[in-house]
Amino acid sequence: MDDDFTSGKRRDVLKCMAWAGTGALFSVGAGIPTSLGLDAALAAAPKTAGFQFVQVSDSHIGFAKAANPDARATFELAVAKIAALPRKPDFIIHTGDVSQLSREQEFDDAQQILGTLGIPVFYIPGEHDMIDPEGGKAFLDRFGKNTRGSGWYSFDFGGVHFVALVNVADLKPGGMGNLGQDQLAWLKADLAGLASSMPIVVFAHIPLWTVYAEWGWGTDDSEQALRLLRRFGSVTVLNGHIHQIAQKVEGHMTFHTARSTAFPQPVPGTAPSPGPLTVPAAQLHAMLGIRSAAFVRGHDRIALIDSTLAT
Amino acid sequence: MRLSLHMLTVSTAILLTAGITAAIAPSASAASPAQAETLVHIANFTFQRPVLPVSRGTTVIWVNDDDVPHTVVARDGSFKSHVLDTGDRFSFTFAKAGQFDYYCSLHPHMNGRVVVGA
Numbered sequence: 001m002d003d004d005f006t007s008g009k010r011r012d013v014l015k016c017m018a019w020a021g022t023g024a025l026f027s028v029g030a031g032i033p034t035s036l037g038l039d040a041a042l043a044a045a046p047k048t049a050g051f052q053f054v055q056v057s058d059s060h061i062g063f064a065k066a067a068n069p070d071a072r073a074t075f076e077l078a079v080a081k082i083a084a085l086p087r088k089p090d091f092i093i094h095t096g097d098v099s100q101l102s103r104e105q106e107f108d109d110a111q112q113i114l115g116t117l118g119i120p121v122f123y124i125p126g127e128h129d130m131i132d133p134e135g136g137k138a139f140l141d142r143f144g145k146n147t148r149g150s151g152w153y154s155f156d157f158g159g160v161h162f163v164a165l166v167n168v169a170d171l172k173p174g175g176m177g178n179l180g181q182d183q184l185a186w187l188k189a190d191l192a193g194l195a196s197s198m199p200i201v202v203f204a205h206i207p208l209w210t211v212y213a214e215w216g217w218g219t220d221d222s223e224q225a226l227r228l229l230r231r232f233g234s235v236t237v238l239n240g241h242i243h244q245i246a247q248k249v250e251g252h253m254t255f256h257t258a259r260s261t262a263f264p265q266p267v268p269g270t271a272p273s274p275g276p277l278t279v280p281a282a283q284l285h286a287m288l289g290i291r292s293a294a295f296v297r298g299h300d301r302i303a304l305i306d307s308t309l310a311t
Numbered sequence: 312m313r314l315s316l317h318m319l320t321v322s323t324a325i326l327l328t329a330g331i332t333a334a335i336a337p338s339a340s341a342a343s344p345a346q347a348e349t350l351v352h353i354a355n356f357t358f359q360r361p362v363l364p365v366s367r368g369t370t371v372i373w374v375n376d377d378d379v380p381h382t383v384v385a386r387d388g389s390f391k392s393h394v395l396d397t398g399d400r401f402s403f404t405f406a407k408a409g410q411f412d413y414y415c416s417l418h419p420h421m422n423g424r425v426v427v428g429a
Contacts, residue, residue, distance in 0.1 A: 065378045065397070066378065067378065100380070101380060101394060101396060102394075127417045127418075128380070128417075131380060131382070131394040131417065133393065171416055171417070171419040172419055173384075173386050173412070173413075173414035173419050173422060174414065174419060174420065174422055175419050175420070176419070176420065213420075214420070215356070215420070216418055216419065216420040272355045273355035273356040273357070273377075274356060275355065275356065275377055275378055275379055276378050276379065
């Protein structure tokens with residue numbers, strides 16, 4: 001019985017991945033899975049009962065250097081793209097680096113620009129959001145109401161359990177992203193009461209798998225979190241931080257990083273450092289983007305559609 | 312007159328090139344010979360002199376040449392910069408001998424060491 005149930009779940013997940021594949025084509029190059037966003041797939045968005053949300057990431061409001069002289073303008077363009085989606089999303093998640101330097105004005109601008117959509121926004125901090133003199137107070141005062149610790153929380157929506165994790169606080173010398181024991185203990189308790197059939201979406205700024213250790217693109221103690229998540233039939237992990245799409249599938253878990261709305265960063269190992277990648281102005285919008293996600297109730301399905309600001 | 316104007320222009324240009332303000336610019340001529348200064352550039356997510364031997368009393372000045380902010384934080388808590396945006400500087404005078412390991416708290420894979428001799 002259990003075995004049948006388990007294999008049934010697996011089939012569902014595989015179907016889900018195949019379906020997601022219509023929106024985000026999985027391919028592997030140089031050991032890093034990548035996806036090709038297809039705007040055309042937007043037209044295939046389900047009309048059946050379910051819900052949609054949009055992931056935006058790494059808006060870096062305040063950034064004004066060669067790689068993008070005006071990160072506010074590109075964020076406004078991203079928000080205009082969300083407003084033009086064929087179906088209004090139920091909510092937005094922002095996977096961190098809202099600001100460039102944790103300044104009140106930067107946070108305020110981001111909030112106002114997203115506020116024009118009139119839909120709820122769930123934020124988690126990136127490392128750029130923790131660098132005010134008080135180490136993240138400005139972000140937490142504005143966006144962290146009803147969160148725990150350095151800003152983590154969870155909520156349920158449409159039969160899906162969403163977990164927002166913070167892996168940019170109290171980073172250890174020589175290390176990468178870090179969740180910490182307090183947050184891991186909270187996560188264990190948070191997941192404890194849930195049926196394994198409940199679809200889970202986890203979001204955090206730095207990838208929860210090691211994309212490229214040399215640039216710190218991973219989370220030192222993510223395995224402890226993933227261990228708690230393995231029993232679930234469908235786990236989708238959404239991250240930012242690396243300003244490009246990378247994907248990985250591991251059992252019932254899929255991992256996806258998103259494009260930035262501010263500037264691209266180099267593909268791992270192709271540059272001396274992960275610093276902002278300056279491309280010709282005409283190419284910039286094609287390297288920035290948003291991600292929409294659609295769930296169909298009863299099918300554990302998630303369709304991720306990455307689209308650029310150029311289209 | 313011509314000469315002093317010329318010198319003013321040159322010094323202004325140097326300040327601008329270095330991306331620093333007059334208020335925090337170290338003045339080489341004002342420093343006494345005993346108070347040595349040395350510069351560590353932060354570029355490409357790297358402390359450019361990862362192991363820096365200095366004599367006691369040396370002031371180490373870090374300057375961020377990257378397009379992203381960095382910090383300079385001692386592992387033992389003996390010094391900690393505010394966030395350094397492009398062109399910003401942080402300095403610390405090493406009064407005690409010893410080995411001081413530091414890192415960037417935003418990008419903790421960036422590590423450096425100052426070794427202060429007797």
